[in-house]
Amino acid sequence: xxxxxxxSLLAVxxxxxxGCSGESSDPDGxxxxxxxxxxxxxxxxxxxxxxHASKVAGEGRWNLCxxxxxxxxxxxxxxxxxxxGTTPAAxxxxxxxxxxxxxxxxxxxxxxxxxxxxxxDDLLLTxxxxxxxxxxxxxxxxxxxxxxxxxxxxxxxxxxxxIEPS
Amino acid sequence: xxxxxIEYNQMRSASTGWGEQADEMEKTSKELAGLSVSGLAPxxxxxxxxxxxxxxxxxxxxxxxxxxxxxxxxTTADHINDADQVSKSWLDRLDGHLGPTR
Amino acid sequence: xxxxxxxxxxxxxxxxxxxxxxAEALATSxxxxxxxxxxxxxxxxxxxxxxxWKGYAYEAYRDAAGSAGxxxxxxxxxxxxVARAVTFYADTLQTLKRDRDDLRDRKQRLDADRTGLLAxxxxxxxxxxxxxxxxxxxxxxxxxxxxxxxxDHDSWCRRVTDNEDQLxxxxxxxKGLNGALSATGGATQDATDAMNEPGxxxxxxxxxEVKAWWDGLSAEERAAVTAAYxxxxxxxxxxxxxxRDDANRILLDDDLATLGDKEADGTLTADxxxxxxxxRAARDGLHRAESxxxxxxxxxxxxxxxxxxxxxxxxDGRVAVAVGDMDTADDVAVFxxxxxxxxxxxxxxxxxxxxxxxxxxxxxxxxxxAAMFWLGYDAPSGPTDPATLTEGRAEDGGRRLSDALxxxxxxxxxxxxxxxxxxxxxxxTTAYAASEDDFAADDVVLIGSPGAGPAENADxxxxxxxxxxxxxxxxxxxxxxxxxxxxxxxxxxxxxxxxSEDFGATRFEAEDVDRSSLPNFGDAHGSYxxxxxxxxxxxxxxVDGHGDDVEEAEQSYDPWYSGAVDPEWxxxxxxxxPGRSETGPDAT
Numbered sequence: 127x128x129x130x131x132x133x134s135l136l137a138v139x140x141x142x143x144x145g146c147s148g149e150s151s152d153p154d155g156x157x158x159x160x161x162x163x164x165x166x167x168x169x170x171x172x173x174x175x176x177x178h179a180s181k182v183a184g185e186g187r188w189n190l191c192x193x194x195x196x197x198x199x200x201x202x203x204x205x206x207x208x209x210x211g212t213t214p215a216a217x218x219x220x221x222x223x224x225x226x227x228x229x230x231x232x233x234x235x236x237x238x239x240x241x242x243x244x245x246x247d248d249l250l251l252t253x254x255x256x257x258x259x260x261x262x263x264x265x266x267x268x269x270x271x272x273x274x275x276x277x278x279x280x281x282x283x284x285x286x287x288x289i290e291p292s
Numbered sequence: 293x294x295x296x297x298i299e300y301n302q303m304r305s306a307s308t309g310w311g312e313q314a315d316e317m318e319k320t321s322k323e324l325a326g327l328s329v330s331g332l333a334p335x336x337x338x339x340x341x342x343x344x345x346x347x348x349x350x351x352x353x354x355x356x357x358x359x360x361x362x363x364x365x366x367t368t369a370d371h372i373n374d375a376d377q378v379s380k381s382w383l384d385r386l387d388g389h390l391g392p393t394r
Numbered sequence: 395x396x397x398x399x400x401x402x403x404x405x406x407x408x409x410x411x412x413x414x415x416x417a418e419a420l421a422t423s424x425x426x427x428x429x430x431x432x433x434x435x436x437x438x439x440x441x442x443x444x445x446x447w448k449g450y451a452y453e454a455y456r457d458a459a460g461s462a463g464x465x466x467x468x469x470x471x472x473x474x475x476v477a478r479a480v481t482f483y484a485d486t487l488q489t490l491k492r493d494r495d496d497l498r499d500r501k502q503r504l505d506a507d508r509t510g511l512l513a514x515x516x517x518x519x520x521x522x523x524x525x526x527x528x529x530x531x532x533x534x535x536x537x538x539x540x541x542x543x544x545x546d547h548d549s550w551c552r553r554v555t556d557n558e559d560q561l562x563x564x565x566x567x568x569k570g571l572n573g574a575l576s577a578t579g580g581a582t583q584d585a586t587d588a589m590n591e592p593g594x595x596x597x598x599x600x601x602x603e604v605k606a607w608w609d610g611l612s613a614e615e616r617a618a619v620t621a622a623y624x625x626x627x628x629x630x631x632x633x634x635x636x637x638r639d640d641a642n643r644i645l646l647d648d649d650l651a652t653l654g655d656k657e658a659d660g661t662l663t664a665d666x667x668x669x670x671x672x673x674r675a676a677r678d679g680l681h682r683a684e685s686x687x688x689x690x691x692x693x694x695x696x697x698x699x700x701x702x703x704x705x706x707x708x709x710d711g712r713v714a715v716a717v718g719d720m721d722t723a724d725d726v727a728v729f730x731x732x733x734x735x736x737x738x739x740x741x742x743x744x745x746x747x748x749x750x751x752x753x754x755x756x757x758x759x760x761x762x763x764a765a766m767f768w769l770g771y772d773a774p775s776g777p778t779d780p781a782t783l784t785e786g787r788a789e790d791g792g793r794r795l796s797d798a799l800x801x802x803x804x805x806x807x808x809x810x811x812x813x814x815x816x817x818x819x820x821x822x823t824t825a826y827a828a829s830e831d832d833f834a835a836d837d838v839v840l841i842g843s844p845g846a847g848p849a850e851n852a853d854x855x856x857x858x859x860x861x862x863x864x865x866x867x868x869x870x871x872x873x874x875x876x877x878x879x880x881x882x883x884x885x886x887x888x889x890x891x892x893x894s895e896d897f898g899a900t901r902f903e904a905e906d907v908d909r910s911s912l913p914n915f916g917d918a919h920g921s922y923x924x925x926x927x928x929x930x931x932x933x934x935x936x937v938d939g940h941g942d943d944v945e946e947a948e949q950s951y952d953p954w955y956s957g958a959v960d961p962e963w964x965x966x967x968x969x970x971x972p973g974r975s976e977t978g979p980d981a982t
Contacts, residue, residue, distance in 0.1 A: 180925050190745045192920040193817055193842070201925075203980040204749070239972050250907065252970045256979050258689060258756075266970065266980035268926065270908045271917055280741050299446025306444045313430075313437055320430045327423050331416020332483070335558045336565070340420075343476065343565040347427070350469065350574060354434055357462055361455070365444070368451050 153197075153274030157282070160269040161186070161200045167249055168202040168267050169292030174228050175253075175265060176291050178220040181207040184289035188269070188282040197273035198282045202289055206263040214238040214255045217263045221253050303369040310362035317355035324348040398515055398529050401537040403505050405547045407498050410491055410554065417484035418647075424477035425651035431470035438463030468575050472568040474648065475580025475622055478617035479564035481647045482621040485640065488556045493550055500543055507536055556614045560584070560621060588615045590625060591703070592900045596623075601632030601797075601804035608633055620644070628702055631662040631801025633849025635698050635720035642702035647678075648900025649673040649704060665709060672704035672711040672737040679740035679767070686717055686748045689979050695719065697744075700766060701798075704737060707772040714798075717747045718764030725754060725811045726802065727765040727937040728835075729923075730795055732818025732842070733782050735773040743767040746923040750815070753977035761811075761938060770794045771823060785822060785847055785888050792826025792847070799827070799834035811939045815839040817922060818872055822847040822888045828855040828862075837936050840905065841865040841922040841929060845876035845889030852899040863936050863944065864928045865904035866893035868962040869911075869918035880950045894958075895949040902944040903974070904929035904937075905967035926970035930977045945974055 150156045162264045164186060176182045184204035208217040218240040227234050230244035230251065240263075241254040252266050273279070325348035329340040415461045438459040444452070511532050518525055563582035566573075573579045578586050593599050593607030608616070620627050620641050627633065628641035653670040656662045662670065676699060683697025701714035720726060727750055731743060750765040771791025773783035781787050799812065814835040815826025821843035829848045833856040840846065843864065852859035866873040876891030893901045905928055906921040922929040932944040948961035968975045 156560070159428050189925065190742060191924045192916075193746070194738070195916060196742050197920075199924075205981045206437055231788060234968075234971070236972070241972055245972070250969060252980065254980075255970075256981065258979050259981055262981070264979070264981040268969070271921065271924070273916065273920075276738070298448075299444075302445045303447055309437060313434055316430045320427050323423065324427055327420060327427075328416070329420060331413040331418075331420055332480075332561065333412035333554075333558045336412075336483075336562050339562050339565045339569070344567045346569050347473065347574070348906075350571070351427075351430070354431070354466065354469075358434065361459065361462075364455060366735075372451075377438065 139143070140256040148283045150272050150274055153272055153278055156272045157188075157198060157200070160272060162185065163247070164200045164202050164249070164267055164269055165289055166292070168248065168251075168265075168289055170228075171225060171230070171251060171265065171267075172204055172289065172291040173222045174224045175204070175263075176204050178209070178212075178224060179206045179215055179263070180209045181205075182291060184265075184291070185286040186289045187286040188284055190279055190284075191271035192273055192279070195273045196276070197271040199271050200269040201266065202268075203264060203266040204289070205259070206265060208263065214260065216261050218242060218253050218255060221265070225251070225253070298369060298372050300369055300373060303365050306363045307366040307369070310358045310365065314355045314358035314362060317351050317358055321348045321351035321355060324351055396521075396526050396675045398514070398526070398533050399537070400511060400533050401540045403501075403508060404540060405501075405544050407494065407501055407547065408551055408554070410487070410494050412483075412487050412558075413486045414488040417480055417487060421477050421480035421484060422651040423550045424473055424480060425648055426478060426655045428470050428473035429655065431466050431473060431654060435463050435465075435467035435470060438466060465575055468577060468579065472487045472574050472576070472579025473650075476564050476568050477651075478624055478648055479561055479582075479621040481579060482617065482640070483557055483561040483643045484551075485643060486617070490554055490557065493553075497547055497550060500546075504536065504539055504543060507532075511536060521640065529895065539770075553613070556617060560614065560617050563618075564621065571879045573730065573790060580620075582618045584615045584620035588619045589626075595630030595633070596626045597964055601801040604632030604801075605804045606632050608637065618807075620791045624648075628699075631797055632804040633801075634805050635700055635716065635802075638700055639698045641940065642699040643680075643787035645675055645702050646673055646699060650677060667703070668709035669704045669711075670707075672713070672740075676702055676713050676715065676738040678703070678829055679713075679744035682741055682748070683715055683717045686751070687754065688755055692923060695751065695762075695764070698764075698766075699881035701768070701770055708936045710772060710775070712770050713737045713740050714766055714768045714770060715740055715744045715747070716764050716766035717744065717751045720764045720766065720802070721806065722762065723764035723810060724761035725758075725763045725813070725937050725939055727754070727763070727813045727933075728768050728795075728799060728802070729766065730771070730791070730814070730816045730820035731773065731826050732820040733774045733779070733815075734776050735769055735820070736775075740767065740769070743769070749923050749925055749930055749938060749977065750771060750933060752925075753930045754937040755934075756978045757931065757934050757973075757976075758938035763937065765937065768795065770798055774819060779861045782819065785826070788819060788822040788847055788888065789826050790828070791820075791823035794829040795823060796830045796833055800832075803834040811836050813837040813839060813935065813937045815841065815937075818844065818919065819841045819888070821892070825849050825855065825889070825892070828857060831856055831904075833857065834869065836939075837861045837863065837941055839863045839865065839933055839936055840892045840899070841933070842867070842870050842873050842919050843876060843892050844872050846892040846897065846960065847889045849892075849897075850890050851897050858880070859898050860900075861941065862892070862899040863932070863941055864892045864897070865922055865932065866901065866950070866960075866962075867893075867904050867906055867909055867918040867921065868960045869906075869909040869913050871913040871915045872919045874913060874958075876948060878934075878958055891950065891958075893950050895951040897949075898943065899949075900941065901949050902929070903947045903962070904932065904967075905962055905965060907967045907969040909967060926975055926977050928968055928975040934977060 144214040172182050172184050186202040188198040189201040191197050230246045233243050233245050235242040244251045323346050329337045461557035543892040568580040595604045624641035624644040680697050695718040698716040703712040706712040747765040747767050754763045771794045812835045814824050825846040838857050852862040878891040878894035908917045935943045950960040952958040970976050
């Protein structure tokens with residue numbers, strides 16, 4: 127456990143008073159880098175998943191994040207249709223194992239509901255069967271929140287764009 | 293009245309402002325007259341049209357008022373200026389010296 | 395021979411005359427036409443004093459301009475009132491159009507059933523008793539459904555007539571010169587009469603009295619006061635959210651049209667520029683709320699403009715936008731933001747409300763939900779604003795929030811479950827509101843809190859310690875500012891740290907996977923309402939009325955021999971984990 131001394135609190139307070147909020151100095155550049163990294167990584171993961179699916183449909187979009195300091199994160203998600211005769215739960219297991227063999231590290235796994243999280247290059251990938259769509263498997267990756275000046279986050283397009291297996 | 297006087301440029305500026313206001317009111321008068329009420333139900337259209345007609349007239353009247361203000365200020369400034377020039381010519385003839393130079 | 399009484403196909407669905415788009419365009423033109431009357435009035439006032447001009451002539455001019463000024467200001471208001479009446483007419487026409495489509499669809503379905511029934515009767519030559527009984531039952535059911543349709547159609551026709559009557563009266567009342575120059579030009583007699591009734595808003599009436607007044611008005615009177623007095627109706631505590639919404643949309647349309655026109659002309663003042671930016675932010679937020687689709691049902695829960703005042707607080711503005719039906723939702727959440735929050739942030743915060751809504755629904759018990767962003771107080775403008783370091787704005791904001799929730803409570807005939815959520819400085823504001831004896835919320839949630847203001851422990855909040863919930867990310871630098879332990883932290887915080895053991899609230903898990911290794915004011919302080927976080931999951935549970943089901947976190951504590959200890963510091967945060975931090979579907 128971390129002991130937080132009152133002294134250290136006093137030391138960080140002036141940072142807040144000076145307006146330190148972790149705002150990116152190049153939000154557009156950071157955002158594009160995040161988008162590219164997620165497209166690349168997620169596209170590759172979809173290729174792996176595609177070997178255990180009859181259909182894979184992926185997309186990505188900017189999602190608002192933060193509160194007093196506003197930002198966006200890139201959110202990639204996909205719907206994976208299991209092959210005929212295979213249950214979604216078995217597909218989650220198969221995809222998780224395949225990704226593990228592909229350089230991903232499985233950090234958490236549950237069987238009920240079927241759910242797994244894997245890590246690679248600071249990205250967290252979730253593979254699961256969601257309760258609203260139990261007939262398919264979903265995969266998702268969410269980037270870190272990138273903050274920018276006032277109005278920047280809401281100016282980013284929230285329209286989805288396709289992500290193809292790569 | 294204990295004080296009288298004008299600042300000519302200020303009056304000119306005010307007059308110009310009222311002139312512009314008159315133009316704006318005249319434009320509004322025409323726009324109101326031309327507004328379409330066809331988006332309203334027929335039962336409302338008649339009174340809506342009467343309203344537009346009446347208000348087009350009010351805007352026109354307002355344009356006259358603004359124009360009147362503009363002219364009045366401008367004319368007053370000119371009158372005062374003229375009177376000042378006349379007075380100047382009289383006062384130019386005044387001699388304030390004493391002695392032989394007078 | 396057996397007779398089966400098949401009802402006639404009725405009613406003939408009446409045509410709806412008038413075009414909402416055309417009416418809206420007329421309203422926009424009228425807003426534009428109102429502006430020159432306003433500038434005339436202003437010019438007459440401003441230029442009554444022409445610098446340097448003195449004397450009898452000046453006095454005569456001054457007197458003339460002195461009477462023209464107020465007259466033109468009255469004319470400006472009269473045209474504006476008529477324009478707003480046209481906006482209300484257009485909005486209502488749009489609703490009536492939708493309702494007519496519904497009636498027509500119902501009629502088509504009934505007619506199809508009727509045709510089927512007739513065919514079955516025709517085919518039933520030698521029918522058995524049970525077949526005949528079945529056909530008779532179908533005929534009776536059809537008769538009853540046709541009767542309901544006739545009733546609904548009659549009611550729809552009355553609404554059509556009322557809508558037209560109200561607009562006709564508005565035009566008529568401002569048509570003559572006396573009406574044009576009066577303080578009520580464009581307002582119908584129904585409207586002025588209703589506003590003079592006891593309990594009308596604006597005269598010191600309580601929310602309960604305002605509610606009773608509204609309940610006593612006819613549909614025509616309600617429409618009339620909404621169109622004629624939208625400023626008063628739009629902010630009247632005690633009125634149904636839908637009534638406030640109708641009025642505030644009129645004001646919004648007015649601002650967008652009037653100020654948009656001035657912007658195009660290049661005549662916007664600095665104040666008006668801020669007002670227009672605020673109006674556009676409200677429009678965008680409202681649009682976001684209206685576009686949002688509930689993933690559990692696939693339906694749009696709708697948006698409400700509950701408060702709209704773009705000129706308040708020196709141009710920062712006051713606004714409240716809700717996702718969901720504030721009049722009928724079983725669970726209602728009201729969120730108060732912290733420093734830096736201005737009306738221009740409405741769109742962003744409305745997105746956060748969709749997150750709260752979704753979390754409560756996705757992990758909920760099926761009850762209906764509404765979540766509202768409430769910026770009804772003057773939030774400090776940023777970390778360097780001296781107001782951030784004091785509790786004055788929070789105290790004032792607390793009173794305003796308490797009044798708003800009183801109004802919300804009074805507006806509902808039922809006992810909705812009401813949760814007040816405050817973030818950062820807004821949590822101190824919420825604590826001030828909750829310290830009032832009769833605070834109307836059932837549950838209080840404080841997140842990223844720099845201190846609980848006047849309350850030294852959760853029992854001092856009127857909801858009771860069992861209904862006070864606190865979310866604090868262990869790296870949140872702002873949430874470390876509150877006092878805990880016997881030493882405290884001097885003047886740097888805004889009261890007791892509500893996540894501390896001494897405070898005695900329920901602390902829930904609120905760690906963010908991107909919290910970083912050191913205390914900070916970025917991710918750790920700003921992720922509480924982000925999708926698929928522990929915090930949003932738990933807030934959803936509380937909003938849904940199941941605070942007992944939150945994933946509890948151990949409170950921080952401050953032993954005498956060292957600094958404060960946060961047991962959450964070493965725990966691995968989760969994200970998107972079912973039953974812990976999953977707050978909505980990933981697949982769209």
